[in-house]
Amino acid sequence: MAKTESLVSGYRIGTVSRLTGISPDTLRIWERRYEVVTPERSQGGGRLYSSDDIARLKLIRRLVDKGDTISVVAHLSHDELQERLAESSIGPAEGAEKSPARLVVVGELLSTKMKAAAESLRAVDLVACYESTAVFAAATDLERADVLVIEQPSLQPETALQVVDWMERVNAAHAVIIYRFARQETLEQLPRSKCTTLRAPVDAETVQNYCVAMLGRYISADTDEGEAAFVPGELAPPRRYSDETLARLAGISSTIKCECPRHLAELITSLSAFEKYSSECESRNLKDAELHSYLNTTASQARHMFETALSLVIEAENIEL
Numbered sequence: 207m208a209k210t211e212s213l214v215s216g217y218r219i220g221t222v223s224r225l226t227g228i229s230p231d232t233l234r235i236w237e238r239r240y241e242v243v244t245p246e247r248s249q250g251g252g253r254l255y256s257s258d259d260i261a262r263l264k265l266i267r268r269l270v271d272k273g274d275t276i277s278v279v280a281h282l283s284h285d286e287l288q289e290r291l292a293e294s295s296i297g298p299a300e301g302a303e304k305s306p307a308r309l310v311v312v313g314e315l316l317s318t319k320m321k322a323a324a325e326s327l328r329a330v331d332l333v334a335c336y337e338s339t340a341v342f343a344a345a346t347d348l349e350r351a352d353v354l355v356i357e358q359p360s361l362q363p364e365t366a367l368q369v370v371d372w373m374e375r376v377n378a379a380h381a382v383i384i385y386r387f388a389r390q391e392t393l394e395q396l397p398r399s400k401c402t403t404l405r406a407p408v409d410a411e412t413v414q415n416y417c418v419a420m421l422g423r424y425i426s427a428d429t430d431e432g433e434a435a436f437v438p439g440e441l442a443p444p445r446r447y448s449d450e451t452l453a454r455l456a457g458i459s460s461t462i463k464c465e466c467p468r469h470l471a472e473l474i475t476s477l478s479a480f481e482k483y484s485s486e487c488e489s490r491n492l493k494d495a496e497l498h499s500y501l502n503t504t505a506s507q508a509r510h511m512f513e514t515a516l517s518l519v520i521e522a523e524n525i526e527l
Contacts, residue, residue: 216245216246219252225500226264231366240276240281242266243259243263265284266287270379271379276370306329307352307353308352309330309333309355310334310335310348310349310354311355312357313356316357320413326410330413333351334348339368355413359406361387361393363395370397380421382404382416383403383404384404386405445509452471455471467525480501481505484505
């Protein structure tokens with residue numbers, strides 16, 4: 207009996223990219239070099255991924271985001287990936303100090319800026335600088351880094367495709383790409399889950415703040431302490447503010463000059479409602495269920511981020527709850 211359409215169907219690479227946070231180019235590189243998954247092929251030759259492929263890719267992406275290299279985790283089984291992720295999720299002992307984020311910087315002008323400001327950059331450690339990508343590519347015995355920072359006057363497609371390889375050379379979980387000119391399609395080739403792009407010129411403090419933000423830390427003017435970041439793709443922590451508290455905040459903001467508490471309270475109320483709605487929305491099939499899971503996760507993360515912002519505003523405005 208011939209196969210039905212449902213037996214040969216699957217998720218196309220664009221959908222998988224949205225569900226996993228891995229760019230299509232990175233997916234192709236991982237498959238070609240490391241065989242992380244082996245998708246089926248459609249009659250037209252396009253990749254068709256299964257739900258198991260997506261689950262595996264999500265685990266691998268989370269481990270890579272936490273600092274593992276793709277070459278280390280690519281051939282682990284599903285159970286081994288889950289076990290490794292559980293071990294990596296065990297944080298440092300309470301009260302332990304956070305070490306500065308280790309940066310490797312590529313680019314002559316940016317290296318000069320970062321070196322000049324090194325003493326004032328409390329949250330990062332400048333472990334190595336290279337005047338150009340050519341010098342960096344030719345270097346041996348590279349330092350390990352948390353973030354690779356690259357400055358290029360113009361960002362070319364071949365450079366964008368090399369970023370993942372360059373990150374692996376220094377074991378970096380993230381990259382910040384600073385450029386002056388680039389085509390939009392070139393920017394879209396960068397792995398979205400691990401790269402931030404900035405338009406030059408930028409100062410050293412801005413680079414520091416973006417690097418630390420990518421690692422899930424918050425920097426204020428007075429402290430280096432920050433909240434532990436949620437893992438991309440996971441539901442955020444439970445709600446911090448009840449509907450009653452949010453209603454009170456929306457009501458009292460008219461008595462102070464800043465209207466931010468009211469606006470934030472309204473945004474959090476809407477996001478909380480959508481978070482609940484997306485979790486209850488009827489799923490007609492597997493793809494529908496995946497989509498609503500993605501929407502629910504996105505809403506929960508956005509709600510958590512705005513709750514953190516609201517807490518900062520409450521503290522700044524000395525609002526008593």
